[in-house]
Amino acid sequence: xxxxxxxxxxxxxxxxxxxxxxxxxxxxxxxxxxxxxxxxxxxxxxxxxxxxxxxxxxxxxxxxxxxxxxxxxxxxxxxxxxxxxxxxxxxxxxxxxxxxxxxxxxxxxxxxxxxxxxxxxxxxxxxxxxxxxxxxxxxxxxxxxxxxxxxxxxxxxxxxxxxxxxxxxxxxxxxxxxxxxxxxxxxxxxxxxxxxxxxxxxxxxxxxxxxxxxxxxxxxxxxxxxxxxxxxxxxxxxxxxxxxxxxxxxxxxxxxxxxxxxxxxxxxxxxxxxxxxxxxxxxxxxxxxxxxxxxxxxxxxxxxxxxxxxxxxxxxxxxxxxxxxxxxxxxxxxxxxxxxxxxxxxxxxxxxxxxxxxxxxxxxxxxxxxxxxxxxxxxxxxxxxxxxxxxxxxxxxxxxxxxxxxxxxxxxxxxxxxxxxxxxxxxxxxxxxxxxxxxxxxxxxxxxxxxxxxxxx
Ligand SMILES: C[S@@+](CC[C@H](N)C(=O)[O-])C[C@H]1O[C@@H](n2cnc3c(N)ncnc32)[C@H](O)[C@@H]1O
Numbered sequence: 363x364x365x366x367x368x369x370x371x372x373x374x375x376x377x378x379x380x381x382x383x384x385x386x387x388x389x390x391x392x393x394x395x396x397x398x399x400x401x402x403x404x405x406x407x408x409x410x411x412x413x414x415x416x417x418x419x420x421x422x423x424x425x426x427x428x429x430x431x432x433x434x435x436x437x438x439x440x441x442x443x444x445x446x447x448x449x450x451x452x453x454x455x456x457x458x459x460x461x462x463x464x465x466x467x468x469x470x471x472x473x474x475x476x477x478x479x480x481x482x483x484x485x486x487x488x489x490x491x492x493x494x495x496x497x498x499x500x501x502x503x504x505x506x507x508x509x510x511x512x513x514x515x516x517x518x519x520x521x522x523x524x525x526x527x528x529x530x531x532x533x534x535x536x537x538x539x540x541x542x543x544x545x546x547x548x549x550x551x552x553x554x555x556x557x558x559x560x561x562x563x564x565x566x567x568x569x570x571x572x573x574x575x576x577x578x579x580x581x582x583x584x585x586x587x588x589x590x591x592x593x594x595x596x597x598x599x600x601x602x603x604x605x606x607x608x609x610x611x612x613x614x615x616x617x618x619x620x621x622x623x624x625x626x627x628x629x630x631x632x633x634x635x636x637x638x639x640x641x642x643x644x645x646x647x648x649x650x651x652x653x654x655x656x657x658x659x660x661x662x663x664x665x666x667x668x669x670x671x672x673x674x675x676x677x678x679x680x681x682x683x684x685x686x687x688x689x690x691x692x693x694x695x696x697x698x699x700x701x702x703x704x705x706x707x708x709x710x711x712x713x714x715x716x717x718x719x720x721x722x723x724x725x726x727x728x729x730x731x732x733x734x735x736x737x738x739x740x741x742x743x744x745x746x747x748x749x750x751x752x753x754x755x756x757x758x759x760x761x762x763x764x765x766x767x768x769x770x771x772x773x774x775x776x777x778x779x780x781x782x783x784x785x786x787x788x789x790x791x792x793x794x795x796x797x798x799x800x801x802x803x804x805x806x807x808x809x810x811x812x813x814x815x816x817x818x819x
Contacts, residue, residue, distance in 0.1 A: 367402050368445065368464050371409040375441045378414070378706065385414055385706045393584070400584035405455070408540060413441075413448040414705040415538055418512040420447050426496050427484045439477055442468055446485055451493065458489045511535060513708050517698070520713070524749045529794065533747065536796035541702035543580040544571055544800075545596040546604055548662050550634045552595045554578060560595070564588045573777050573798055574604035576631075594662040599627050600700075602793045602803040606692060606743045607631035608775050609807045614639035616687040621674035621730045624651030626658040626667070628692055633664040643686070644669040645677070674726045683732050688739040691730045693723045695744035695751050699795065699802020716750055723755045731763055737812040739769060743805045747794055752804035756790050760808065769807035 370392060378388050389410050393403050413420070424443060432439055446465040450458050462485040470478040500509040508515035511534035521530035545568075547557045554570060558578060561568050566588055571577025578596070585591050585598060612618050612632045620629045623644035633642045644655050644667055655669040672680055674691070696716050697707045727742055734740050742759065744751055760766060772789030773781055779798070784791050790806035 367398065367406050368409070369468055370396065370398075371406055371413070371445050372438070372442055372468065374406075374410050375413060375445060376438055378410075379441065382710075384704055385410065386704050394586065400582070400587075403584050408453065409445055409449060411540065411702070411705055412452055413445045414709075415702075416448055416452060416512045417444065417705075417709065418514075419509050420444050420451075420512075422500060422509055423447060423451075423488070423493060423496055424484075426499075427487055432480075436473065436477060439469060439473065439481065443481060443484060446481070447488060450485070450488060458485075462486060462489065507531075507534065511538065513537070513701075516713060517708060521747070525747075525794075529796075532796040533794050533802070536794075536799070537701040537705075537708075539702065539799075541600075541801075542799060543585065544599065544601050545578050545580060545585060546574070546599045546631060547576045547578060548595050548597065548634050549576055550638050551593075551663060557590060557595050560590050561585075561588065564590060566590075571601045572779060573601040573800060574608070576634075577601045577604055592661075597627065597630060597658065597662065599631070600703075600801040600803075601798065602699075602800040603627060603745070604631060605776060605780075605791075605793075605803070606690065606741065606805055607635055609743070609769075609772060609805050610688050610690050610739060610741045611771075611775055612636050612640070612642075612688055616640045617685065618642045619677075619681075619686040619689040619730070619733050620644045621677060621689065621691050621726060622646060622693055623669065624648065624654050626655035626669070628690060629655060629667055629669070630658050630662050630664055632690070633659070633666050634662065636666065638664060638666050640666060642667045643681075645672040645674055647671070647673050675722075675729045677729050678732055681733055684735045684738075686733045686738065687735055688741070689730050689734050690741045690743070691723075691727050692743045693719075693726055693751075693755075695719055695723070695746040696748055698746045698748055699793075699804070700745045702795065703801070716748055720751050720755055723751060724758060727755065727759050728762075731759070731766065731808075731810075734810045736810055738810050740766065740808045740810065741805065742808075743803065745801055745803055747792065747802040747804070752792060752806075753790065756804075756806040759806075763808075766808040766810055769809045772807045 374389055374392050378385050442465055446461050449461045466478045466482045469481040505515045507518040513534055547554045558568055566583035567581040568578045571579050590596055606628050612635055614636045618632055623629045624646035629642050629644040649671045652669045652671055659667040696711045701708050731740055768789040773784050793803045795802045
C-alpha cells in the first residue's frame, strides 16, 4: 500500500510540473479519486506538499549527489528522487531502507534497470553520508536563508525588509510545517457543538477553532468523504479567512456585493451569517469558476447567492452607484500567506507579479467603492503578507477616497486574541501564519461617510 502512495505522489508531482497546475487543486482531485485510507491520504498530502515546499534545499543536495545530469527523457526520475529525499530527511515515519527499496522498485517498473541503479546509488549515498558536508557548503554560500527555509532568496529578503529578520524567519519556518485542516460550520443549518458530535460518529476527530466561532480543526480523518460534509454542514476554510466575512458583518435582509468571489468561500459564509435572508451578489472574472460558487451554494442549502461573470473593474456597467449595503473585495493576490497550502506559489511568483497585482487590486477597489451605499461598508482582503499588496493598497485607497474612513467598529468584530495586532486609529489587520498557525491574511475595513443621513451599516 505504501508503495502505491509513493507512486501516486510521483504522478501528482509530475502532473503539477507538466501542467503547471496548482498543487492543491491537483492533489485534491487525486485524493477524491482514490480509495486510500485517511491516514494514507494524509501521508500522500505530506509527501506532495513537503517535496514542493523543500524543493530548493532538496535540489541543492541533489546537485551534489548526482555525478552527471539526468537525461531529458528521464526527467521524471528527478521527481522520484526528490520525493524520496524529502521522506528520508524530513519524515520520521518510514525507515530509510524502505524508502530506498520502494523508490528503486518504482524506477524499475517505470524505467529500466539502469535508472533503478542510479536511484539506488544516490539514495544509498545520502543514507551513508548524510547531509553534514553539504550543509557546510550551504553555510558558506550567500543564499543561506534560501536553503535553510527552502524559498527564493529574493522573497526572504523582501520579508526581512518588510517585517525584520525575526518575523521573516518565523514565517519562513512556519511555512514549512503542514497546515492544519480547518472547516467552517454552516450556521444556517447547524451549530459547532452538534457538528463536532456528528463528525465523531463518523470517526472524524475535531475540535473547536480558536479564531472563529464557526471554526473547527480536524485532527484526524478525511472530511470531504463524510456525510456531514456532503449534507452541507461544513465548508473547508482556513480560520483567518473566516474573519473576512466577520469584518463585513452582513445582516439578514441586506444586499451584499462580493466582487472576486470564486470559489465562493466568503460568499457562502456571508450568506450563512445572513441566515439565507437578503442577497449576496457574487462576481468573478472567470466563467468556469462561477459554477464552483453555485455548486457550493447548492451543497450548503443557500438560496440567497446570485453568481455571475463580470470583471469587477467594470462593475459600474452592471449596477447603479451606491446599490450595496456592504461590498467585499477579496482581491487576486500573490498568495504568499497560503504557501503552506500552495507551495508552488513561492517558486512561480515574481516581484514583477506583485507589482502587476497591486495595480489590479487598486483598480478593483476603486471600482467596487462606487457600489457602496452612504454609511455602508467596504472590506478589502488578500491572502498575502506582502505590504505592497496590503497596507500600501489600503492606504492608497484611503488617501484617494476621502468619502471613506476606517471602520471604527472593526476591532469589535475581531476575536480578542487578535486585537493586539490592530494598530490604534486604523482598522486593518495583518495575520502572519506563525501567529495562530493559520493562513496569512490581510483585512482592511472602511465605512463610507454619510452625506447628512443617519449611519446605515
Ligand atoms: C482570492 S480569490 C477569491 C476567493 C474567494 N473570495 C473565496 O473566498 O472563495 C480571487 C478571485 O478573483 C478573481 N478575479 C481576478 N481578477 C478579477 C477581476 N478583474 N474581476 C473579478 N474577479 C477577478 C479570480 O478569478 C479569483 O477567483
